[in-house]
Amino acid sequence: MSAVLSLTDLQFAWPQQPLLLDIPQFELQRGERLFLKGPSGSGKTTLLGLLGGIQLPQQGQLTLHGTALSQLKPAARDHFRADHIGYIFQQFNLLPFLDVLGNVLLPCRFSQRRAARAVERHGSLENAAAHLLNHLGLPSELHARRADALSIGQQQRVAAARALIGSPELIIADEPTSALDYDSREGFIRLLFNECEEAGASLMFVSHDQSLAPLFDRVVDLQQLNRVSRPQEV
Amino acid sequence: MYLLRLAFASLANRRFTAQLTVFAIALSATLLLAVERVRVEARMSFANTISGTDLIVGARSGSVNLLLYSVFRIGNATNNIRWSSYEHFANHPQVKWAIPLSLGDSHRGYRVLGTSAAYFEHYQYGRKQPLELATGRAFGEDLFEVVLGAEVASKLGYTLGDEITLAHGVATVSLQKHDDKPFTVVGVLKPTATPVDRTVHISLAGMEALHIDWQNGMPAYGNAKISAEQARQMDLQPKAITAMLLGLNSRIASFRVQREVNDYSGEPLLAILPGVALQELWSLMGTAEKALFVVSLFVVLTGLIGMLTAILTSLNERRREMAILRSVGARPWHVGVLLVLESLLLTVLGLVLGLALLYLGLLIAREPLLSLYGIYLPLNAPTPYELSLLGGILLAALVISVVPAWRAYRQSLSDGLSIRV
Numbered sequence: 001m002s003a004v005l006s007l008t009d010l011q012f013a014w015p016q017q018p019l020l021l022d023i024p025q026f027e028l029q030r031g032e033r034l035f036l037k038g039p040s041g042s043g044k045t046t047l048l049g050l051l052g053g054i055q056l057p058q059q060g061q062l063t064l065h066g067t068a069l070s071q072l073k074p075a076a077r078d079h080f081r082a083d084h085i086g087y088i089f090q091q092f093n094l095l096p097f098l099d100v101l102g103n104v105l106l107p108c109r110f111s112q113r114r115a116a117r118a119v120e121r122h123g124s125l126e127n128a129a130a131h132l133l134n135h136l137g138l139p140s141e142l143h144a145r146r147a148d149a150l151s152i153g154q155q156q157r158v159a160a161a162r163a164l165i166g167s168p169e170l171i172i173a174d175e176p177t178s179a180l181d182y183d184s185r186e187g188f189i190r191l192l193f194n195e196c197e198e199a200g201a202s203l204m205f206v207s208h209d210q211s212l213a214p215l216f217d218r219v220v221d222l223q224q225l226n227r228v229s230r231p232q233e234v
Numbered sequence: 235m236y237l238l239r240l241a242f243a244s245l246a247n248r249r250f251t252a253q254l255t256v257f258a259i260a261l262s263a264t265l266l267l268a269v270e271r272v273r274v275e276a277r278m279s280f281a282n283t284i285s286g287t288d289l290i291v292g293a294r295s296g297s298v299n300l301l302l303y304s305v306f307r308i309g310n311a312t313n314n315i316r317w318s319s320y321e322h323f324a325n326h327p328q329v330k331w332a333i334p335l336s337l338g339d340s341h342r343g344y345r346v347l348g349t350s351a352a353y354f355e356h357y358q359y360g361r362k363q364p365l366e367l368a369t370g371r372a373f374g375e376d377l378f379e380v381v382l383g384a385e386v387a388s389k390l391g392y393t394l395g396d397e398i399t400l401a402h403g404v405a406t407v408s409l410q411k412h413d414d415k416p417f418t419v420v421g422v423l424k425p426t427a428t429p430v431d432r433t434v435h436i437s438l439a440g441m442e443a444l445h446i447d448w449q450n451g452m453p454a455y456g457n458a459k460i461s462a463e464q465a466r467q468m469d470l471q472p473k474a475i476t477a478m479l480l481g482l483n484s485r486i487a488s489f490r491v492q493r494e495v496n497d498y499s500g501e502p503l504l505a506i507l508p509g510v511a512l513q514e515l516w517s518l519m520g521t522a523e524k525a526l527f528v529v530s531l532f533v534v535l536t537g538l539i540g541m542l543t544a545i546l547t548s549l550n551e552r553r554r555e556m557a558i559l560r561s562v563g564a565r566p567w568h569v570g571v572l573l574v575l576e577s578l579l580l581t582v583l584g585l586v587l588g589l590a591l592l593y594l595g596l597l598i599a600r601e602p603l604l605s606l607y608g609i610y611l612p613l614n615a616p617t618p619y620e621l622s623l624l625g626g627i628l629l630a631a632l633v634i635s636v637v638p639a640w641r642a643y644r645q646s647l648s649d650g651l652s653i654r655v
Contacts, residue, residue, distance in 0.1 A: 102243075
């Protein structure tokens, strides 16, 4: 198994603030489904920023798909992120004024690589989006609806389709189930697993909700990963 | 191209504010264009008040003053010129034609002009258009005949054959009326959109007959009165006129004849070139005209600042939108360009609506403007000048849009992918 993502001796602090993250070693394998546990305030958001190349570590290496992010210029990092990472956020992460299909296709507008891969696999962008949406349980009659006309659960499935289109190597899901009721959480995660498998993507699932952890290949606690020990915030 | 569609969809989502912004820009553009169109047309019709005349000659005073009373029928002459002087220059070898003008009386606020048949033959306005009669004929058969300008006839409701009484002096409320010598309407001129429309034309002899029994500026009483019938039998050669218009054989002679008039030893006279004097007069009014232009420019600026405010206000509540775009791969400059496109879209829509409003307004206001103020507004396509004004507005919008674009760019750099509510 080769690593999609690897962190070595990574250190990060916000300007004029004490060290926040100090991660000696961390790897995510191709196709792996990882549950990253982290309560709020544990540096979770900052870590996601680092993975996306929004912030750069002061120390250490962050390699994504074989490329060291810190060696890229900001514009190239943006490009690289668009090509290789799909994001799913908590909720309201669709553009309300676009229809469902328009939202799913957004990454293909900004990443030629993902657009090309989607076309390659499904013939056309629309087919690729429709295929993903149908697999995630959104029937065709919903595809032309405005995104904000859907229920929260449906919106999250649209967001998942958007993250998966064009088969990026890494899917980062940041608390994607927190707005869903308990029964639909597991269903959503299973759908997500299936699609990640089909696309050959690794999944990094970030949540504080431990009840979901047993479903994953591996569970990592950010507080144990991080050498900076911090007093537990309330 | 996709960004443009995105900008449009985002605007459509904020339809209400977007519509208001578009409307504000439209109104300001309409105002600017309307002011400009009226300004250009007013200047044009002003410059077209008189044409074909090479020299205007009057008693020595200022050139603007002479122009005002001889062409615009505003104000009064400081002095008359002798009939002998008129004859001297009318018979000058370089002079092709001469029109005598005699002013001083009025009819219900409209000036009375005493002149000769040459007036109807040689007087020109606009692009060398001669005067034309709408109905009737020029005066000439009888002493007490009058030809009315178009506005006089339509405002006062006169038709051919009506009898009117002229008043002494030019006050609207005249105490002394020439009611012993009524005039008959024999002709009405077609509209010219010049002061001719507001003029009552009679013959010089008729003008003379009105005042033949006057002494020391007062009408005669009792036996000294001369009736209209008696006047018809008398020699009515005027002794003086107010001004004259000269047409020369060649325009090149203008300066020479002008100098000759100004150096005339018989009496102090002044000759002016109408074009030069018109320009001089227009430059006097130019300040007001420029002020109007500046005011409408500020209205446009207000419209654009309104747009800036609307977009800046929306930025904060659209942080989520920006973060989502960033998470799907949009670069910060994409976000900036998105906002520039948004401003341009609003402005273009505003300008298109503004043009539509302008033409709607022109359709409605054309007739009243022409009949009330004599300003003719053509319903033509936007002139290159007007298009350049619209282009200027668009350019200003582009410059202004840099502000929200820069802010959104900075914002999306610092926010990154984190979505804040």
